[in-house]
Amino acid sequence: MDNLAALMAFVDRACAAAGLDSDETLAVRLSIEEICANVISHGYAKHQDGDRPITVDFMSDADEVVTTIEDRGIPFDPATAPAPMLTGDAMQRTVGGIGLHLVRSLMDEVRHEPVPGGGNRLTLVKRRVAATM
Amino acid sequence: MDLQVTTELFESATVVRVKGSVDGLTADSLTTALQSHVNEGRVRLVCDLSGVDYTSSAGLRALLGTLKATRQQGGDFRLAAVQPNVHKILELSGFTSILKLYRDVDTAVASFSA
Numbered sequence: 001m002d003n004l005a006a007l008m009a010f011v012d013r014a015c016a017a018a019g020l021d022s023d024e025t026l027a028v029r030l031s032i033e034e035i036c037a038n039v040i041s042h043g044y045a046k047h048q049d050g051d052r053p054i055t056v057d058f059m060s061d062a063d064e065v066v067t068t069i070e071d072r073g074i075p076f077d078p079a080t081a082p083a084p085m086l087t088g089d090a091m092q093r094t095v096g097g098i099g100l101h102l103v104r105s106l107m108d109e110v111r112h113e114p115v116p117g118g119g120n121r122l123t124l125v126k127r128r129v130a131a132t133m
Numbered sequence: 134m135d136l137q138v139t140t141e142l143f144e145s146a147t148v149v150r151v152k153g154s155v156d157g158l159t160a161d162s163l164t165t166a167l168q169s170h171v172n173e174g175r176v177r178l179v180c181d182l183s184g185v186d187y188t189s190s191a192g193l194r195a196l197l198g199t200l201k202a203t204r205q206q207g208g209d210f211r212l213a214a215v216q217p218n219v220h221k222i223l224e225l226s227g228f229t230s231i232l233k234l235y236r237d238v239d240t241a242v243a244s245f246s247a
Contacts, residue, residue, distance in 0.1 A: 005158055026187065026218045033189050037157045086227030090200055098226050099190035105225045 004036060007056065018060040020128075027106035027126045028065055032056060034099035035069050035078075035122055043073025043120070064108075065126045072119040077112040078103065135159065137184075138166040145245040147175040148213075148238055152184030155192030164195040167210075171199065176208025179241040183214035188222055200232060209233070213241035 011032050015025040036054055044052045057068040084097035104110055109125035136159035137152040147170055155163055170178055178199065196210070203210045211233045215223065223229050235241035 008156065008158070022218060026221070029187065030189050030222070033156055033191075037189075037191070084226075087230065090197075090231035091204065093197060093227075093231065095190050095194045095197055095226075098193060102190060102222065102225055 004033075004040070007036060007054075008033060011056075011058070014058045018058075018065070020060065020065060024065055024126055024128060028058075028067060028124075031103045031107055031124050032067060032069065034103050035124075038076075038099065039069075039071045039073050039120075043071050043076060060128075062128065064128055067124045067126075068121060069124070070115060070119065070121045072115070072117075075114050075118070076120055078110060078122070079112065136162050138163060140166075140170070142175075143242050146177040146179050146211075146242045148179045148181055148242060150181040150184065150238075154187040155185055155195065156187065156189045157191040160189075160191035160195045163192065164198060167195065167199040168202065171202045171206065171208075174206075176203040176206040177245045178203055178208065178210045179213055179235075179238060179245075180210065181213050181238050181241075182216060182219055183238075186216050186218050188219050190226075193222070193226055193228060196228065196232065209245075211235060211241045211244060213238045 008029070011029050015028055020028065039054055052072055055070040059066045078100045081100045082097050084101045085093050103124070107124045108127045111123040113121045115121050135153060136155065139150045141148045141150065149167060149170065151163060153159060167178065200210045213235045214237050215234050223232065233244065235244060
């Protein structure tokens, strides 16, 4: 979790330096947090050796923000995740699957590729508002 | 960023004021703070989110857990002054249909007297 704190601080700095607006920053920050938390909780759950990297690349230009997250964990395509519970009685609700649902909702593209030798590469694309006007 | 959580007791409700980002690093402290009120029987809770501009699903877990715990004991958990980014996450997650939202703390507190 210490590493997650450092990663989120990096994300905040990168979003600010890139001049992202509030919506774009929300999409990027939340997506990176949710994906990395998922990798730590599930993809690396059986690995306690402390040597399981998550690589985050961040690129932005006037048209889009592209974030790539790569891990060496269990193969997992977010498109195959169970649908979250978004309706119904409060007492029956859970938050299971909501994180990935939020990523899919806030991003314009979510692409998954398996990494040769084991792992996942997720490419998240957020198109910038000014580019679509 | 650390999360700041303070409490103010009113006759009709307990107000928990939160300041900062609610994420995987801070959500546990919010859960602990809210749960302590429920454990002490303060189950009419208002969460002032005027100082919160970010929540991830970790924060939603804290809110849902508190909502269930208060309602199980005949109370309720209501939100006040939800900021646009947080409101967007609540909407996308279907939480606006299960949580009562109020424009400010006074209105939320008054709703428990109605």
